Amino acid sequence: MKPLVFATALLLAASPVLAASTTLQVSKAWARPAPQGGNGAGYAVISNSGTAADKLTAASSPVAARIEIHESMVMNGQAMMHPRPGGLAVPAGGTAVLRPGGFHLMLMGLKQPLKTGEQFPVTLTFKKAGKQTIDFIVQQTPPAG
Ligand SMILES: [Cu+2]
Incomplete structure (x- = not known):
């Protein structure tokens, strides 16, 4: 039986696809203009094409x-x-949306103004997928689409 057990273990190790995974894509990341010293709000769409649910647990940025x-x-x-x-759940095969009137990232204590047309990085921390740094664009209205 020993060789068979070994072969099975090898097969599992070589096939990470079999394990539940998260594949996250962040799009439409934007924030409203806001003054230095104030608070801002950031929005984005998080899609999970993986087979495991994930969760947005934290975020940070050099501007806040x-x-x-x-x-x-x-x-x-x-x-x-x-x-x-x-945090915010990102279901397997689903989408989590940060939008005006719903979930949002509250940027507390802005160290610099958020000016229309400019971009700033935000590092999103997910429970399973780890950290992803995304550029948010500053504009008055949500991106089209
Ligand atoms: Cu808020």
């Missing part, structure tokens, strides 16, 4: 003191937003 994951909602007719320290 810190970034929180927030969710906007309307309560008693008032627009409010709340931190979501648990």
